[in-house]
Amino acid sequence: MEDLKIIGEKNIFFIPNVNFSVETGICELEGESYLENTFQFYAPLLKWLEDYMVHVNKPITFHFGLSYFNTSSSRSILDILNTLKQYEQQGGSVTVNWRIRDWDQDMKQDVEDFSIDANLPIHTQNY
Template sequence: MQTLYIEKTKATPRIAFDAATGILNMEGDSYPENAMHFYQPVLDWLSLYLIESFTPITLNFRLDYFNTSSSKCIITILEMVEHAVKAGRTVTLNWHYYEDDDDMREHGEEFAEDFSIPFKFVAIPS
C-alpha cells in the first residue's frame, strides 16, 4: 500500500500517512471550502489501510485550527480508528497543541472523552 501524502495549503493540513510505519500525521489549519471533498481520499485510504494492515497505528494531530465541517471529518477518522481499537488494534493518538492554545487542547480533550482511543496530550512551547 502506498503512503498517502497531501501537501499543506493555507486552508488545508499536510497529511502524511505512512503505510509501512503506521504513522499518520495531520498538521496545519483545516478550513477547506468543502471539507468532505478534501478528506474523502483520507477516509478512503484509512478504510483500506485498516483492512489491509494490522500494524500498530500512531496518529499525530498537530492542528492549529479547524472549522466545524473539518471537525465532522476528524470525528469520522476517529470513529474508524475506534473500531480498530475495539477489534484489538494497538493505537496511540498524540494530540499536539501550543501550550497557550487552550481551545485546541480542549478540542482534544473533548474528542478523548467521546472515544475509547488512548490519547496523549503533547504541549508545544509557544
C-alpha cells in the same frame, strides 16, 4: 497500498499537511483545516485508514498537529477518531497524539471533547 501525501497550503482555504505511511503506520495530519469541501477532502483519508486496517493490519500511530480547524472540519476529524476506535475494538493497536500550543486552552478543550466522543485516549504534547 501506497502512502498518502498531501502538501498543505494556507491560501484562500487552509489545507492541512497529510502524511500517512504504509511502512511505519505513522499518520500525520497537521497545519490548519478550513476547506472548500470538507467531506471531499477527508474521504480519501478515511478510505486509506480503512484499507490499512484490512490489508496491512499493523499498529497505527496517529499524530495530530492541527492548530486550527473550523466546525465543519471538526466533524471529519471525529470521523477519523471513530475509525481508529473501531480498529482498536477489532484488536488493532492505536496510539493518538496531539501537539497543542501551551497557550491554546480552546484547543485543549476541543481535544478533550474528541477524546470523550470517540472514547479514545489522546496524548497531548505541549509546545
